[in-house]
Amino acid sequence: MRTTRQTLLLKARDPENAQAWEEFFNQYAGPIQGYARKLGLDATDAADVLQETMVELIRILPDFTYDKKRGLFRNFVLTITHRRVQAAWRRRRARREVLLEDAGPLPSGGLEVADPGSTPGAEAELKWREEIFREALRWISSKPGLDAHTLDIFQAHVVHNRPVREVAAQFGVTPNLVYQIKHRLVNRLRKWVAPLAEELGEIE
């Protein structure tokens, strides 16, 4: 039945479900800005990308129809974000050209900066997923009952991919405790990521 599997994006398009929209906004705000920063934008431009992406979503969501066969849902938000990042890049280049016109002749080479491609490729998707994961980590670290020590152990082992024995030795705990922490926090992360993972087509 669709109701139990309804993604956050679908819930957010329901005009009566203001709470779902707020939840949707809070989950995506960090990843959108983080993704824009990863593609080289500064904080101001990244904030613009967030605003423009959300305004476009406000415009699109009420009429958005779900068609998984056409792959519309997959990376839906990423595609919009990526397009907005490109627009920000174009504005940035235009600003830079104006500044450089004032500054005089260009030195050969050197100042050109890479523009993200027209569509989000595999590398862009990876960056997007990293931002989703980072936001999930921020979420679990903000919850009460999780001390900094536990989070450090989790980050050392899971995020930085360091061996269990090495992490256990560094933090003065048993390897078993490192496994327990990993298990506990991965379960918490799953709860946060699940709605987003559905949108990415990873959960049926």
Next chain:
Amino acid sequence: MKSNNPIPAPKDRKKPGTTRRDGHLPPSALFRRLQFVAKMMETAGAGSGPRIAWRDVRLAVHQRTLPADRPLVAGRDPSADICGENGQLSRRHFEVLQGPNGPTLRDLNSRNGTRVNGNPVKEHLLRDGDVIEAGRQVFVFLLE
């Protein structure tokens, strides 16, 4: 009429917050602003091209599309495209024109200044969903 927008009307209109230390805008500040923008979008309906939407004292929503060949002027002057009665609005308060990089707002040396998303501006390249404050009047810039 049933609302067609996922964001409810704002309960209050607070000033947008400042940027966090990590460079991210506080989501709550932007969310509040977007609540207002969404309400205006919902009431104004679909438009064509860049435009300014605002509410009058009776809360009726109006919008003016940015002309291609001249600036769109807002102020108390009867000849202004957007003419407001608000006493804190200068006769010619600000204008929006098609600049080389996109729609641009210029403050016309108004007495009380113009703010975009809470920040005082003299000239500003407008983004979709920007909130413009002139005197006590609030406008929203919409790109589509």
